[in-house]
Amino acid sequence: MSRRQNGSALDELARGARLCLPVCVSVAAYGLVWGVLAGQAGLSVLEVLLMSGLVFAGSSQFVALDLWTSNPAALPIAAIVVAVAVVNLRYVMLTATLRPLFPGRLGPGAFAAMFAATDENWALTVGEMKRGPTSPAFLVGSGLAIYLAWLGATLVGRLAGAAIDDPAAYGLDFAFTATFLALLLGMWRGKADLVPWLVGAAAALVAARLIEGNWYIIIGGLVGSLAGAFLETRSRRDRLA
Amino acid sequence: MTVSPEALLAIVLMALATYAIRAGGLVIADKLPRDGFFAAWLRHIPGAVLAALIAPAIATGGIAEAAAAAITALVFVATRSLFPAMAAGVIAVYLIRLAV
Structure with missing residues (x-):
């Protein structure tokens, strides 16, 4: 307990990342699947990096893929953005429960830390908060670990998936439905x-x-x-x- | 390594919307009801969206898709893991399409 309170921000960052490693393994598996499907949906390698790196929200990225078109002119931008926002609305509840991490007025650091909030490290951080005073660095450290796992795995999935020339011939067109069904049952x-x-x-x-x-x-x-x-x-x- | 202007616009808007929601929760934390209708509604959105996503795909598919969906569900319930479930579904749909 005392060690935690005295730990520097850097220690807390590293501790968050370390405790998050098992979660990173499942995030990576999920990211690999997303990367392969992203290739099928027609996303380029750069688009995969941009989406995973800027949006960084797994289930909404799966939904975006379902709406994606390989012909840019036909891309239903409004439908994609609305669908992503609707799926991510639940984050309002998650980040609201993180408010006690930042006593007093909200500074730029608190707003920067919100980018790192995901379902997985939110659960981990709330668990820590129940045990005692928790540093925002714990949230950021665990978020960074998930970020790297997600970005890396989606990139690898996209590159590996490119080796498959005709997805429908191998039943891979069904991968979307199968993945969504498994995601749904997991909820x-x-x-x-x-x-x-x-x-x-x-x-x-x-x-x-x-x-x-x-x-x-x-x-x-x-x-x-x-x-x-x-x-x-x-x-x-x-x-x- | 290319990105179309349309894709870039979609990705940037997706990112802005997602970040605004994340930051928004922190800002309105003290005013947000923790339970009741609003909280229950937010909690149910992701599941309902996924159900809405797959329902037409399964309903408009043939026997192969319906059977493969059942196999996907069984494997997921048995393993609690996304990857084996997806792989089983894909292999099942491939084999059943060969057979029928």
């Missing part, structure tokens, strides 16, 4: 998830028939999540009443 936290998933899927099926383009993803996501939130808050109120 299962209990029965409360069933309604938003089913409603989201049903709304997407209807929207895909009625509306041109890829808006069914955002429509399904919004309708499904609202249904889940509605049901969850109503059943809680019923229990209290």
Whole structure:
């Protein structure tokens, strides 16, 4: 305990990175898959580096790939940006819980540190905060480790995937669906998830028939999540009443 | 090593939106409700988006896609790991397409 409080920012940075190493392995596996799919979606090596390096948010990058087109003129920029923002909206809750890391007024350091906040190191940092005073350097160190793992793995995936000339001939066109399905199942936290998933899927099926383009993803996501939130808050109120 | 202007614009806007959300949480931390409808809504978004993404793909696919989706799900539940599940799905769809 005392060691932690006395540790310099540099020590905390290194400790965050070290504790994050097991997480980095799974982030790298996930990044490898994303890189291969990015190649299939038509992203160049430089576009992969830019997206992973600037956006740095895994699940939203998977969703962006589904909307991506290899013909730049056909790229649905508005749909991509809205879909990414919708998927990342949950970060509002994550970074809000990190506020106690920065007592007093928020300085430039606090804003810079937010770039390094991901699902994985957020969980790690919140765990540390429950145990005692935690340095923002811990968040940044663990975030940097994940950043390097993500950037490196997506690049390797993109380069390795380029060796495959006709993806559909090997069933690789199904990799998107398979990956999204596995990602979805990994999000299962209990029965409360069933309604938003089913409603989201049903709304997407209807929207895909009625509306041109890829808006069914955002429509399904919004309708499904609202249904889940509605049901969850109503059943809680019923229990209290 | 190229980037089209359209792709660059999309990536920069994606990055700005994502960063604004990350920084925004910190700024409005004290005003944000920690539970209730809003919190539950945000929590359910990623799952609902993924469900919306895959539903048309599976529904409009054939027997091969439906069977491969089932195999992907089974392997994921057994291994709790993304890569084996994806690989099993791809191999399954490849083999079933050869057979039918």
